[in-house]
Amino acid sequence: MSCLLENEAVRAVFSDRAELLELTNRHTGTGFVQSHGLWRMIVKEKENLEVELLPENAVPEMKISGNELAIRYRELSSGSGHPLKIELEIHGHLHDNVIDWDLRIANHTKDIQIREMMFPILHLSSAMENMSLHHSMFGGEVISGIREKILSSTASYKGMDELYRRHCARYPFPLATNCHTFNSGTEGIYLGSHDLTFQDTLHVFELEKRNILNALIVKYPFLAPGESTEIHGYTISLYRGPWQAAADLYRAWADTWFHHEPPPDHVKRMRGWQRIIARTQYGENLYPYNTFPQILEDGKKAGIDTLFLFGWHRGGHDCDYPNYIPSPELGGKECLRENIAEFRRNGGKVILYSNGQLIDKNTDFYRTTGHRISTKDLNGNEQQQFYGFSGRGTAQNLYGNRTFVTACPACPEWLEVLKRVADTAAELGCDGVFYDQLGACSNICCDPSHGHRVPFTESTRARSEMIRNLRNYVKEKYPSMSFGIELISDLSARYADYVHNLIGGAVPLNPDWEQKQEKPRIATNFEWFRYTFPEVILSDREIRDDTDIERRVNRVLLNNLISDVEIYRCKKTIAETPHYQEYLGKANRFRSRFAHLLDGAVFRSTLLHRLDNPEMDSAGYLAPDGAAVVIATQSHKPELSAKLEVPGKELADQGFLGDGTIAADGTLILKKHALAILVFR
Numbered sequence: 001m002s003c004l005l006e007n008e009a010v011r012a013v014f015s016d017r018a019e020l021l022e023l024t025n026r027h028t029g030t031g032f033v034q035s036h037g038l039w040r041m042i043v044k045e046k047e048n049l050e051v052e053l054l055p056e057n058a059v060p061e062m063k064i065s066g067n068e069l070a071i072r073y074r075e076l077s078s079g080s081g082h083p084l085k086i087e088l089e090i091h092g093h094l095h096d097n098v099i100d101w102d103l104r105i106a107n108h109t110k111d112i113q114i115r116e117m118m119f120p121i122l123h124l125s126s127a128m129e130n131m132s133l134h135h136s137m138f139g140g141e142v143i144s145g146i147r148e149k150i151l152s153s154t155a156s157y158k159g160m161d162e163l164y165r166r167h168c169a170r171y172p173f174p175l176a177t178n179c180h181t182f183n184s185g186t187e188g189i190y191l192g193s194h195d196l197t198f199q200d201t202l203h204v205f206e207l208e209k210r211n212i213l214n215a216l217i218v219k220y221p222f223l224a225p226g227e228s229t230e231i232h233g234y235t236i237s238l239y240r241g242p243w244q245a246a247a248d249l250y251r252a253w254a255d256t257w258f259h260h261e262p263p264p265d266h267v268k269r270m271r272g273w274q275r276i277i278a279r280t281q282y283g284e285n286l287y288p289y290n291t292f293p294q295i296l297e298d299g300k301k302a303g304i305d306t307l308f309l310f311g312w313h314r315g316g317h318d319c320d321y322p323n324y325i326p327s328p329e330l331g332g333k334e335c336l337r338e339n340i341a342e343f344r345r346n347g348g349k350v351i352l353y354s355n356g357q358l359i360d361k362n363t364d365f366y367r368t369t370g371h372r373i374s375t376k377d378l379n380g381n382e383q384q385q386f387y388g389f390s391g392r393g394t395a396q397n398l399y400g401n402r403t404f405v406t407a408c409p410a411c412p413e414w415l416e417v418l419k420r421v422a423d424t425a426a427e428l429g430c431d432g433v434f435y436d437q438l439g440a441c442s443n444i445c446c447d448p449s450h451g452h453r454v455p456f457t458e459s460t461r462a463r464s465e466m467i468r469n470l471r472n473y474v475k476e477k478y479p480s481m482s483f484g485i486e487l488i489s490d491l492s493a494r495y496a497d498y499v500h501n502l503i504g505g506a507v508p509l510n511p512d513w514e515q516k517q518e519k520p521r522i523a524t525n526f527e528w529f530r531y532t533f534p535e536v537i538l539s540d541r542e543i544r545d546d547t548d549i550e551r552r553v554n555r556v557l558l559n560n561l562i563s564d565v566e567i568y569r570c571k572k573t574i575a576e577t578p579h580y581q582e583y584l585g586k587a588n589r590f591r592s593r594f595a596h597l598l599d600g601a602v603f604r605s606t607l608l609h610r611l612d613n614p615e616m617d618s619a620g621y622l623a624p625d626g627a628a629v630v631i632a633t634q635s636h637k638p639e640l641s642a643k644l645e646v647p648g649k650e651l652a653d654q655g656f657l658g659d660g661t662i663a664a665d666g667t668l669i670l671k672k673h674a675l676a677i678l679v680f681r
Contacts, residue, residue, distance in 0.1 A: 005099070134180065384406075410462045501539050587657060
């Protein structure tokens with residue numbers, strides 16, 4: 001006998017074994033799922049760490065009351081015949097076009113650990129599979145065929161691909177938000193975790209037994225015998241409209257906890273920085289402190305007045321952390337302070353680098369403190385990262401990796417280390433302090449001496465609280481100094497004046513686009529995060545040489561990003577790439593004409609305007625004064641035309657970088673590598 005949860009928007013049908021048989025948008029008639037159990041559970045039983053519990057091996061009690069569904073299992077089974085005293089309760093609440101879900105899990109066994117909870121599991125219908133997947137990988141990724149994406153991933157010798165072949169993404173990083181959506185352009189399904197614990201969450205897309213295509217969410221309760229937990233905030237929405245409607249749903253929830261303070265004015269106006277390694281990991285001095293005037297001169301020709309200073313300390317970049325002591329080899333502390341002051345007197349800004357989590361195992365700090373406050377894995381071992389830079393030789397690349405451990409954010413000693421970096425930046429006269437890697441998720445930690453639960457799957461929430469305390473320290477003590485972090489996550493970005501990206505948002509899936517005159521297909525482009533959290537300032541990345549300059553720089557303007565200039569992996573100034581220097585300078589002068597509209601503008605994707613030719617890239621912004629600003633560009637055709645409309649507004653201003661025109665009827669023509677900024681009021 002089936003159970004029905006239904007209103008005017010959604011129809012959900014469940015079997016008496018709690019299988020989800022149907023999930024339909026009643027407004028459109030689209031069915032999103034095929035029959036499948038709602039959950040799986042992974043437990044540790046004796047020496048086996050991954051015993052799978054499935055709903056078909058247990059009998060639920062089910063009750064529908066109005067728009068409420070209750071499913072209760074008094075015991076579960078691994079299928080071996082003996083019952084397990086594990087209680088599972090699932091509660092669903094239907095309202096409007098949304099089903100909200102909550103779980104309660106209680107471990108009444110004597111010797112079993114409940115490790116993973118997979119819920120909800122959606123077996124994709126053909127209609128859902130044919131939709132594009134939009135999720136927040138590195139800020140925003142669009143996957144046009146999820147089955148092909150899974151199959152293109154390398155089969156794992158170490159896994160069980162004959163049962164489950166998976167494409168996975170973890171929140172809070174590399175996923176920047178805890179949700180995803182499948183969307184056709186006119187409707188979609190949203191799957192989110194509106195969970196205020198911000199515990200580790202895995203979004204999984206899998207081929208089960210080679211053919212069944214599923215989307216699911218994994219949590220990691222790690223319940224010992226006698227423990228119980230509740231997991232709240234699972235949300236499924238069947239909505240009409242483009243993918244932005246799903247992002248709006250996530251933002252509406254995020255507004256209950258996301259608060260972002262405006263950055264300093266110099267960050268709002270910042271067009272970019274030169275990211276420079278002064279001293280390398282292997283001891284080569286690239287930029288002694290007295291070379292700073294030339295760095296500024298080279299940058300100004302490109303419209304860049306900021307030095308993002310890496311490798312300024314004695315050990316060199318990615319070495320000797322957290323010993324941030326000015327390098328005698330580069331000139332010493334007073335020389336550094338004097339040259340920072342000179343840099344600023346000549347109109348420049350300086351941001352001082354540090355790493356927000358790494359501890360070098362070859363330091364006295366590690367031997368006295370770091371080994372104790374480092375994160376430990378499920379087996380009690382330190383969690384390590386390895387970084388190796390090389391120059392002209394080969395031995396350093398083969399054998400010279402520096403080994404680091406990661407600091408547990410629950411340990412107050414680490415916050416004090418990061419505060420001292422801010423003190424150093426202020427003492428040296430810098431305009432900002434930066435903490436690398438700090439925006440990513442923290443490793444779960446299994447060291448009970450740190451005072452947290454083991455395993456600590458809410459470690460990233462602890463890191464977020466640490467970032468908040470660190471920001472408050474910086475802003476209270478040094479109010480004019482900027483506070484920046486690397487890596488995009490909503491949980492950490494709310495405290496940052498800007499976020500330094502891991503990727504650039506310009507790498508095409510079709511690298512032969514220019515030869516074939518095909519539009520570059522950019523899968524990862526930050527659009528999801530920029531739309532959901534437009535107040536967060538982001539950088540680009542990955543322009544390291546003098547190739548493909550016009551297209552990539554135009555995307556910086558299109559996306560209204562900070563330019564991260566990192567020539568030859570931060571070992572040269574932009575003068576080493578003269579075409580990049582010349583074109584970026586031209587682009588920044590053009591951009592400055594519209595700075596009063598774009599600084600602080602709210603990214604609205606394609607919702608403010610209509611462009612009838614998808615071959616042309618475009619982005620719409622709501623300016624601080626209420627104007628609609630449309631930026632459009634193309635790089636793959638000698639000439640492209642498109643009809644542009646901004647409903648309810650008229651063209652008030654226009655500008656072109658390269659050759660372009662717009663006619664009175666809205667026909668926009670762009671030559672190759674041209675970019676238009678069009679203002680509507």
